[in-house]
Amino acid sequence: NCPLPILRCKKGLSDMEASQVLKITATDPGSVKDFNAFCMQTGHELLQLEEENSAYIFYIRKRSN
Template sequence: MHYDYEVDATGLKCPLPILRCKKGLNEIKSDEVLKIIATDPGSKKDFDAFCRQTGHELLSLQDENGVITFFIKKRRLS
């Protein structure tokens, strides 16, 4: 999947992956895609809730051998 910026949050526990995600989203423009790599199993529900609450779109979630990759599209700012 195409992405515009990547954040590595491997080895970090909640809430650090979400904080790294927020920093990454600040680096990109509306409608661009952020790729986040994490290893905390709880990050699946954390990123789902984060996207629902903030309006960003969780495009994809892939879990391969405990490495979870998220692709998040930044919401349009009004």
């Protein structure tokens, strides 16, 4: 599994206000498990997961502080 999408997600969320939504695209099928675990561990909300042309698109809402 490539940690790069998770690292980009952490960086993106750190620059956002609470309740804003981040869109992340990944191509690794393992990213589905990784982002589910990331959201459970951090308290951010995985709003939606779409699969499009061998890519996975995640919409993650930043948790309230």
